[in-house]
Amino acid sequence: MHNLLNSYFKLEENKTSIKTEILAGITTFMTMAYILIVNPAILSETGMNFNSVFTATALAAIVSTLLMGIYAKLPFAQAPGMGLNAFFAYTIVIGMGHTWQFALTAAFLEGIIFILLSAFNIREAIMNSIPNNIKKSISVGIGIFIAFIGLENAQIVLHPKSGTILSLGNITNGIALLAIIGLIITGVLLAKNVNGALLLGIILTTLIGIPMGITKLPNSIFSAPPSISPIFLKFQWNDILSKDMFIALFTLLFMDMFDTVGALVGVSTKAGMLDENGNVPRAKQALLSDAIGTTLGACFGTSTVATFVESASGVAAGGKTGLTAVSTAIMFILALFLSPLFLMIPSAATAPSLILVGLFMLSPIQEIDLSDFTEAIPAFLTIIMMPLAYNISDGIIFGVVSYVLLKLLTNRGKEVSIATYILAVLFILKFFI
Structure with missing residues (x-):
């Protein structure tokens, strides 16, 4: 098995190991596992079944991330994207007044169009047309963006309803305090060059959150995955030629394309994976993985799939090959059956990793x-x-x-x-x- 993995993913050539890749994959999963709860929470506001969307979200992440790892051989994870799910729920359904079935149809058609664009190298050409200095700045911008998300998740930075645009949260107790403790712990582990520092930081911070009352222990560890039958293949074809469908399709196409392109370019830049021309290696395969993931995700019953910028946390932990993505996908499979265990991890425990990944991505x-x-x-x-x-x-x-x-x-x-x-x-x- 070791020789097979080494040969297929070229571990020695990429100066990495099975252990490093697996730890990197787990780290990526830990920083993006929130999507298993946040995505169902958003889509359920349209009337979709929360538990069914949970399973659909996991399935979409598993299939698309496995494709990214095995087909594209890149260390990136995919799942229903934030922002894209909000557009699905709050704009197409709630804002425009359509059914969630209409929105799922838009996501499915977008995936089909993306498969065609990827197959004919149009998406790859768009990615390669971005100037090199902007490619480098995308990595830096995503780093600051990720750090900002981490600070928000930890409630260290808040959006007040009035007055200043942003403000400092209450850092003397609760979630913010736990995140700051986690930030210090993870920072010390990194400074001491401890292997798997980000993942170990998440675990230790989660444990510290138990006596603080922030980490809630589950009643049970095992849980059978809910059925996706209420949302599986629930498409609505009667309005596919309408103006609203065109608007929904165009917007989803645009958002998905450049969110994914940005993540691929940004994280690849940080990982030193760009080729001599400044292009992402195996970009066509990566974009096809994204497109197929979106199409199948819509069939399962969830919004558009995108490459997650949280993949940067796995790259920062040493992930360099598709084995990192495969490891992340396996974690999503486990999450389907051990969801109470994974979902007990509070946002305060993953926030320090996101904040520090922001630092790692500044180097370009x-x-x-x-x-x-x-x-x-x-x-x-x-x-x-x-x-x-x-x-x-x-x-x-x-x-x-x-x-x-x-x-x-x-x-x-x-x-x-x-x-x-x-x-x-x-x-x-x-x-x-």
């Missing part, structure tokens, strides 16, 4: 040319807009459009590729459709 900023303002300004806008707009796609939009405009207005338009010009035009049109 050293490679960005800050002396050339036509390069530095787009890079800066990419970085700063991701956390402030709370959206990876918007950061990429500001970066690419400003890059093209600054090059044109300084008589350096020849430095911009035709593909980048086309991408910038599509980004601008997005705001008017």
Whole structure:
């Protein structure tokens, strides 16, 4: 088995080991396991069965992440994406007044379109058209974005209803205090170069949360997966040619494409996986894995699948190959049957890992040319807009459009590729459709 895994995933060539890859996969799972509860919570507001969506979420994550690991051989995990699920529930269903079956149909059609775009290398061409300095800044922006998510999950940073845009939470007790304790523990483990520091930090923080009353022990460990029959293949075909379906499809396509592209480019940059041309290796396979995951996820009964930026935590823990993704998928399989055990982990325990991953992803900023303002300004806008707009796609939009405009207005338009010009035009049109 060792020789088979080493040969298939090229572990020695990538200077990694089975142990490191498995620990990295578990770490990735721990930082994104929240989706098993958050996604059903959001989609159930449309009338979908919470327990059924839990199973559908896990199944979508398992299938798409296995594809990413075995087919694309990359250390990225996939699951129904945040933001995409909110658009599904709050815009298509609640806002536009459609049924959740209509929204599932939109997600399914989007997946089919993405399979075609990926098969004909259109998504890969779009990814490769992003300028190198912006690719590096995507990694930095995602790092700050992840850290921001961690600070929010820990209630260290709050969104008050009035007054300041952000404010400091109550850090002297409760969730915020536990997260700060976890941050110190994980920081010490990292400083001492302890293997699996992020994962060990999550476990220790979870245990400390028990006497603090934050970690709630489950009544039982084993639980059979709920049936997906109430939501399985529940499509609605009578409105597929409507204007609302077009709007829903276009928006889902746009959000999914650039959330996934951003995650792939950003995490690959941090992992040092980009090739000599600055492109993500096996990008076509990665994008096909995402597209197939979205299509099957809609069949199971959940919203659009995307590559998770939390994959950066596994990369930071040493994950370099598809074995990391396979390990994450196995954890999702276990979660189907041992959900009470995994769901007892509080957000305060995973938040320190997300915050510190933000630090790990800052390093590409050293490679960005800050002396050339036509390069530095787009890079800066990419970085700063991701956390402030709370959206990876918007950061990429500001970066690419400003890059093209600054090059044109300084008589350096020849430095911009035709593909980048086309991408910038599509980004601008997005705001008017």
